[in-house]
Amino acid sequence: MDNQAIATLAIIIGIALAAVGPGIGMGIATAAAINAVARQPEVEGKARNMLIFGIVFMEVLVIYAIFAVFLAKYLFNLF
């Protein structure tokens, strides 16, 4: 493999790895929110609001990874 192919592969694997942790976290958070609403249906609006806030902070981790990739592309001219 030449350097360009290795760099592209590294980027793809990097983003995929970065998506694993937040994915698990979002699953746990969503499950907890569903549990909360099932136990106490009147708390639905509040639970949704908190869920959105929590998910947003997990989601930004993957976006940091994507951003790091584009930054690397421009800084080091990878591909």
Place this chain on the structure above:
Amino acid sequence: MHEIKVGEHWVESIGPLQVHMDTLITAWLAMIGIILTAFVITRKLCIIPDGFQSFCEMLMEFLEGLVKGEMGERGLKHAPIISSLFLFILFANLEGQLPWRLYHLDQGEFASPTNDINTTLGLALVVSAYYIGAGIMEKGFGYFRHYFQPLWFMFPFNLLEDFTRPLSLSLRLFGNILAGELIILILITLIPIFVPVPMMLFELFVAFIQAYIFSALAASYIGAATAKEH
């Protein structure tokens, strides 16, 4: 067949400045859209609202509810900036789903103005400056006491927070919009008919969610900066 490019813009020099013309034009279009809607809707207001007016009233009540939920009644004086941010980001995000691809540019292409990091970083810095300013207006120089709040050695972390907030605000909006457009672009390159449509519909939802998130986070930052100390 489209070539997939990321972060390409139509750059023009105006005086000493390098300007991304496509971002500029679509941002102005979003502003014109907001101003025209506001102008049309306030021409003939009635006590019993018709469809469009009641929709706009619902939107205003939603925004007031958002501000009240984060800051309580005292936050209503900050409602205008939160609402402006929400409306601008909503219009800007939705604009990306117009059929811009029919019009070809030499460099880059028309899309949401929020897929340019400069737009989102500008918005995030506005929020940053606003919450620091609001904190100083509310408490005077006592505002800076919160940097040392739980204990004095927390100062570096509290200072760091002022830098990570605009960073995460801008990157979140930019990343979500850009990722959505990339996915649609890839789907169009693979199968141009029918397949990208569900993703486009999902992008309409994402546009709303991102505008909501941005303004809710801005409201919570302003609320934290202006909170009464005990």
